Amino acid sequence: MQAFILAGGFATRLWPLTERRAKPLLPLAGKPLLAHLIEKIPAGMPITISTNRVFAESFLAWQKETGRDDITILIEQTTHDDEKIGALGAVSQWIERKTIEEDVFLLTGDNYCGFSFDSFLEQYAPGTPLLAVHDIGEKERAKAFGTILPAPDGRTVAAFEEKPPLPKSTLVSTGCSVLPSSLLSTLCLFAHKRPDNIGGLFEEFLRRSITIEFFAFSEPWFDIGSFEAYLEAHRSIVGENLLLTGNAVCTSSKTEGAVALGRDTVVRASTLKDVIIFQGCLVEDCVLEDCIIDANCVLKGIDLTGKMLREGTVLTRK
Amino acid sequence: MRYKVLLGIWLLTDLALFVGTYVLAYFVRVGWIFSSDFPFGSFLKVAMIVAPVWLTVLVLTRTFSLTRTQHSFRNGAYILYASLIGVAFFSLTYYFLFEMFFSRLLLVEAFFFNAAGTWIWHIVYDEVKRLLLRRSPPAFPTLIVGCTREARALIHDMNAHRNPLKPVAVLDGHRADEPLIEGVPVQGKLNKLEEVLEREHITHLIQASELEQSINLISACRLHGATYILLPSVLGVVEEEGTKRVTHLEGRPVTAVSGAGDLWTLFFQ
Numbered sequence: 001m002q003a004f005i006l007a008g009g010f011a012t013r014l015w016p017l018t019e020r021r022a023k024p025l026l027p028l029a030g031k032p033l034l035a036h037l038i039e040k041i042p043a044g045m046p047i048t049i050s051t052n053r054v055f056a057e058s059f060l061a062w063q064k065e066t067g068r069d070d071i072t073i074l075i076e077q078t079t080h081d082d083e084k085i086g087a088l089g090a091v092s093q094w095i096e097r098k099t100i101e102e103d104v105f106l107l108t109g110d111n112y113c114g115f116s117f118d119s120f121l122e123q124y125a126p127g128t129p130l131l132a133v134h135d136i137g138e139k140e141r142a143k144a145f146g147t148i149l150p151a152p153d154g155r156t157v158a159a160f161e162e163k164p165p166l167p168k169s170t171l172v173s174t175g176c177s178v179l180p181s182s183l184l185s186t187l188c189l190f191a192h193k194r195p196d197n198i199g200g201l202f203e204e205f206l207r208r209s210i211t212i213e214f215f216a217f218s219e220p221w222f223d224i225g226s227f228e229a230y231l232e233a234h235r236s237i238v239g240e241n242l243l244l245t246g247n248a249v250c251t252s253s254k255t256e257g258a259v260a261l262g263r264d265t266v267v268r269a270s271t272l273k274d275v276i277i278f279q280g281c282l283v284e285d286c287v288l289e290d291c292i293i294d295a296n297c298v299l300k301g302i303d304l305t306g307k308m309l310r311e312g313t314v315l316t317r318k
Numbered sequence: 319m320r321y322k323v324l325l326g327i328w329l330l331t332d333l334a335l336f337v338g339t340y341v342l343a344y345f346v347r348v349g350w351i352f353s354s355d356f357p358f359g360s361f362l363k364v365a366m367i368v369a370p371v372w373l374t375v376l377v378l379t380r381t382f383s384l385t386r387t388q389h390s391f392r393n394g395a396y397i398l399y400a401s402l403i404g405v406a407f408f409s410l411t412y413y414f415l416f417e418m419f420f421s422r423l424l425l426v427e428a429f430f431f432n433a434a435g436t437w438i439w440h441i442v443y444d445e446v447k448r449l450l451l452r453r454s455p456p457a458f459p460t461l462i463v464g465c466t467r468e469a470r471a472l473i474h475d476m477n478a479h480r481n482p483l484k485p486v487a488v489l490d491g492h493r494a495d496e497p498l499i500e501g502v503p504v505q506g507k508l509n510k511l512e513e514v515l516e517r518e519h520i521t522h523l524i525q526a527s528e529l530e531q532s533i534n535l536i537s538a539c540r541l542h543g544a545t546y547i548l549l550p551s552v553l554g555v556v557e558e559e560g561t562k563r564v565t566h567l568e569g570r571p572v573t574a575v576s577g578a579g580d581l582w583t584l585f586f587q
Binding site: 010016307309314 | 508512530531534537
């Protein structure tokens with residue numbers, strides 16, 4: 001089996017944090033979101049990460065840092081949102097160009113999955129697609145995802161609907177699945193017609209009467225697609241803690257909720273509540289709440305609530 | 319560079335204009351002769367001394383600012399005010415230097431010629447300046463952030479009045495449906511900000527929506543040395559001119575929006 005991680009998006013909703021870095025490389029609890037996924041993939045499984053040309057360098061730099069040589073960075077020749085080849089298009093292109101003949105463990109790079117991949121893969125029955133699903137709790141929230149309707153056997157999928165206006169269940173697809181090698185040709189055929197509709201592939205499987213199994217989990221799962229989702233994931237994973245990465249320093253300050261400081265960041269005489277501060281920042285005499293501060297920012301004497309600041313922002317009150 | 323040269327020419331021609339209008343007033347009043355009772359040399363000398371003072375007053379009223387509309391009544395009022403100061407300085411300087419007064423009508427005529435001449439010349443020069451500053455490549459390529467109706471109306475007016483700030487690109491937080499807004503290309507979402515700022519050599523950024531991104535847009539402008547401009551409508555301020563204004567509160571610049579606009583509000587609140 002080979003793992004394939006989709007990381008080719010431009011993440012425009014998370015601008016300006018994604019101005020120079022892909023969403024999967026955003027820090028979450030002190031390490032890139034992607035690292036949380038990679039750590040859970042069983043050792044020995046080759047991993048391919050698909051990204052676009054704009055973010056290629058940052059992925060290559062990250063790969064060097066990990067020191068893992070079983071990771072391949074596959075670079076799509078796209079530089080803009082409107083040139084995207086689509087998530088399914090990227091998988092299909094990889095399968096066709098590399099003549100992949102093994103089962104594929106497909107993951108989306110901007111999702112945080114709290115469950116064990118070992119348990120997930122243990123449930124995989126060769127030849128039957130397996131989909132990880134999470135009970136999101138509210139039908140209103142389910143509208144934004146692909147939802148499944150479980151069959152009476154409690155093991156297989158009876159129906160799959162991509163972003164339904166009236167969801168029939170609160171079980172949502174999490175972008176984590178196993179696609180058997182026998183169905184890769186079906187995937188490629190479908191990808192030629194609908195390159196950006198990864199959920200549609202499962203609808204296509206059901207149309208062709210192909211059985212899909214699901215793996216339901218209750219551990220945390222986050223689709224980090226927006227400022228709110230990113231902060232929610234941060235709060236859930238970091239908890240009521242102050243997380244210092246590398247040589248980050250926080251002195252004479254009051255912290256509340258989840259606070260994560262990147263390496264080389266210095267915080268002095270400030271009040272922070274539910275804040276993520278990336279590397280190399282200097283924060284003095286500030287009150288920050290529900291904020292995400294990108295790298296190398298300098299903030300002095302500033303109060304901010306609910307803001308994302310772009311890299312290198314300097315706000316100093318004299 | 320183009321703007322600095324044009325501004326330099328403008329300032330120099332204004333100095334010449336001041337002296338010229340005073341000389342005209344002299345000859346109109348005295349007759350087309352060099353009077354021995356009222357020496358032209360002394361008169362010219364004082365006009366040349368006062369000209370820079372008058373120009374300084376004009377500069378302080380921001381009459382030469384890039385975005386000032388020269389034919390507006392407000393601008394006309396500033397020019398009248400500067401001309402009044404000019405006449406007052408001229409009278410005082412002449413008295414201090416030569417200990418004598420002269421025809422009061424000459425002062426009235428000098429004031430009239432100076433104010434009218436300056437305003438007309440400013441309107442003419444502004445038109446020429448706008449034409450030259452917008453010639454390709456524009457001297458002040460401007461980026462509009464937001465595809466709102468306000469943005470559309472603004473771009474229309476800027477192009478119709480040949481504003482020195484020439485809109486060259488539009489970015490939107492959400493994907494705009496149209497490829498062009500009033501002939502200006504929509505180049506994508508905010509993730510293209512850095513690229514557009516560099517490629518188009520943006521000198522001014524006008525924010526017409528995306529209030530939550532104002533700090534990031536200001537930050538980008540600072541890094542690129544561009545000027546950031548915020549439309550009041552982004553803050554929800556849609557009142558007519560007069561009820562909204564930039565003022566000061568304990569020395570801090572603030573944007574104020576008043577209720578019903580009357581003279582009391584306009585001048586005393």
